[in-house]
Amino acid sequence: MDIITASTNHGARTTRRRVTDDEKGQTAMIETVSFKNKAVEIAAHLHLPDDFSKDKKYPALVGIHPASGVKEQTIGHYAKRLAAHGFVTVVYDSSCQGESGGEPRLLEDPAARVEDARCAADFLTTLPFVDTERIGVFGICAGGGYAISVAQTERRFKAVATVSAAPMGEGSRGFLGHLSPVSEQIKTLEMVAQQRTAEARGADPVYAPFVPETLEGIDDNTPDLLREGYDYYRTPRGQHPRSKGRFLLSSMDRMYAFSAFDQIPELLTQPMLLISGSKADTKIFSDQAYELSNGPKELFVVEGATHIAMYDVPEYVDQAISKMVNFFAVL
DSSP: OEEEEEEETTEEEEEEEEEEOTTTSOEEEEEEEEEEETTEEEEEEEEEETTOOTTSOEEEEEEEOOTTOOTTSHHHHHHHHHHHTTOEEEEEOOTTSTTSOOSSTTOOOHHHHHHHHHHHHHHHHTOTTEEEEEEEEEEETHHHHHHHHHHTTOTTEEEEEEESOOOHHHHHTEETTEEOOHHHHHHHHHHHHHHHHHHHTTOOOOEEESSOSSSTTOOTTSOHHHHHHHHHHSSTTTOOTTOOSEEEGGGHHHHHHOOSSTTHHHHOOSOEEEEEETTOTTHHHHHHHHHHOOSSEEEEEETTOOTTHHHHOHHHHHHHHHHHHHHHTTO
């Protein structure tokens, strides 16, 4: 990895890091940048092709990380690979998470997450080397659900791709595509209401895990998503100190109120690529999005891959990158 310090057209002096695409030895550059979502400062990485020239116009992508993830994990790996193929790609920490600002910390607010993506598009449109008519969006896990959601009403996104998509609203109201009884959902909302009241009166916040925090209770009957989620987020395989693997419990009312797929049939007319492992617990969500879409669409199934394997296992990621490069070539 080479370090190059350089001035840019869109801000003060930044540090660029040259990184190598493991697939073909292609390289890309990373700039540390930021943009605003209202008053919240969003910390981001801008991935540039290694042969980048400020005098050229490039297609651009916005990448949205999984729930509890940060820009340095799987979304950054995908961004690096896509930049090596010629796409200017911005990835960022969501509001209230990672290096980004916002309070309360570890809030998972779907409305803010969707707005973060819009603001990332705003940021790209300020860059003179970005072709504003050739911007796409992609996301991984919950980021895939948010990518589908924002593309329904953000027409600057000309195409949308997902990897192991898991819509936050639909996912929180049940488990892996199976809705919880309404009575159970109401019990959860009552619990959240009580917690919000307690916090308003000065009580400490309560957090819930996105992935198991220990190996206790994990066995062969544990869904792959949870077992492998522990392996990715809680071990050196993929852990990062700013990726906490949990969320503010009082987020759940906002998560319950959110639907990522509700306007797909009418408003999602842009091309959509859904990538899922054949063994993914969450494939049901990609199947649902595919069935709902009346626009150009493709479901690409990676044989043998689980949900988490699509994050970092080379033989599966290589297939996803190849497919995404060809798909976003339409931009």
